[in-house]
Amino acid sequence: MRRRLPLAALLLSATLAVPLVIAQAPPQVPGAPDKARVAAGSYAADPGHTMVVWEVDHFGFSKYSGIFGDVTGRLVIDPTNPAASKVDVAIPVAKVTTASSGLTDHLLRPGKDGGKPDFFGAAPADAKFVSTRVLVDKDGDEAKVTGNLTLNGVTKSVTLDVEFHGAGTNPFNKKATVGFDAETTIRRSDFGISYGIPMVSDEVELTIHAAFEKE
Template sequence: MRRIASLTTLFALAVVAVPVVVAQAPSAPGAPDKSRVTAGTYAADPAHTMVVWRVDHLGFSNYTGIFGDVTGTLVLDPANPAAAKVDVTIPVSKVTTASAGLTAHLLRAGKDGGKPDFFGPAPADARFVSTAVVLDDDGTEAKVTGNLTLNGVTRPVTLDVEFHGAGMGMTKKETVGFEAETTIKRSDFGVLYGIPFVSDEVKLDIHAAFEKQ
């Protein structure tokens, strides 16, 4: 009986303590609150902005890689969000995959001086420049159309963008964050190797943080 009473007491204390611990736990600086966004020019945070790409490999698995160290600018005005402008640069030469062999292949020169299978040893940076922004009714999602230049080819691309959060970042700068996704065809950009065994379609998931300047 004494053991049961002790366990009951511990349980009761835990029930009382949980709300206190939760109340004292620090909250994240960013929150999905549009009122936190202020007008101005923001710079991409290269340490926390990335483009995650995914292709189907032989119908067995989705293979994923990352372009990081993204730089660029975002111009925002909460009073006129449809006028937002984004211009970002993605260093293709810094592509990362889980396989050292595949990463090397992506950046390998063409055989006997021929065209590389993928990007080659000195690929130019990719760049996305927006041309139009169309918001949904509540202003938390938008379709952002722009021109994507990749592998020396420029094509129009539309991103499905969702507002993720805003607030004061760890660097004491106002920060805004977004998630975006789209699908492109690598053949449109002259990357033909392995099609159709490795899918022509490439799904892009973009995670972006911008700091106010």
């Protein structure tokens, strides 16, 4: 015959189990899409967590992507006047990454017999983006950021569709951090890169994931 525990013992057991359940609750990520968390000031790009993903159409069969990483630069932002925000970043084209070593070499190889390279060449200058205007939507979490993009020695005005991703404090270095996602499409022929058009699309879709840490 099974012995029944007294009611007091059952209540005590349940009470002792509560702290264990609380202790096992999953941790919360430090960033959140809360504009109130954004502190005014100057922020440096986090090169380890900022990237520009490019995508082209290859022969009409498939999409092909690559990444520019190690982005450096600065963001100046004031939550009370987001339209006055400014961003100035450099993207090291020479560090382009693709899924194919052969294609990466093709992007960076010099022109044959001293001629013009097919794409960037062996020692391309950093691309740069410097904002000139910021138009923020009424909710304050999306914006159109227009600026001058310099690529392959050519400067053109480009507008980014930007969305606020999140803000908070980095738990490792204790720095206030803000993050954004952005998209735009450019024509590479506008920047003097016309190799393979139209077999490889002239239109290049850019997706940007950017994190900035307060200086």
